[in-house]
Amino acid sequence: xxxxxxxxxxxxxxxxxxxxxxxxxxxxxxxxxxxxxxxxxxxxxxxxxxxxxxxxxxxxxxxxxxxxxxxxxxxxxxxxxxxxxxxxxxxxxxxxxxxxxxxxxxxxxxxxxxxxxxxxxxxxx
Numbered sequence: 001x002x003x004x005x006x007x008x009x010x011x012x013x014x015x016x017x018x019x020x021x022x023x024x025x026x027x028x029x030x031x032x033x034x035x036x037x038x039x040x041x042x043x044x045x046x047x048x049x050x051x052x053x054x055x056x057x058x059x060x061x062x063x064x065x066x067x068x069x070x071x072x073x074x075x076x077x078x079x080x081x082x083x084x085x086x087x088x089x090x091x092x093x094x095x096x097x098x099x100x101x102x103x104x105x106x107x108x109x110x111x112x113x114x115x116x117x118x119x120x121x122x123x124x125x
Contacts, residue, residue, distance in 0.1 A: 035114065038104045041078055042118045045086075045100055048072045049122055057096050057124040062089050095125035 013021070048069065057065070066083050073081065086102040104116045 030108070034106050034108060035116065038106065038116050038118075041081075042100075042120075044076050044078060045073075045081075046120055048076065049098060049100065049120075054124050057098070062091070065089060095123060098122040098124070
């Protein structure tokens, strides 16, 4: 009989609990939909750079390298990036240093923006 009373007192989630759960779900989905594409673009950039043959990085001129990146970016639908600003190529006696570095701003809601900073460095010797 005691178990029956406990069963009758159980009421499930309250309206406030359901609203908080839905609000949390909407927040997570919004963040994924707004920020996810930026992370996918960065991962695509890293893949493009990693797929470049390392032995060619020493023999190609900097302008040829940028042109190759430009073509690969276009094939992968990365059109909103200025290669001269985000990819820095530094040549020295020790080797070639290639740096991907940029920021993306994403408006979320009202006056709240998110700044995403991306950075990756590759050294070819």
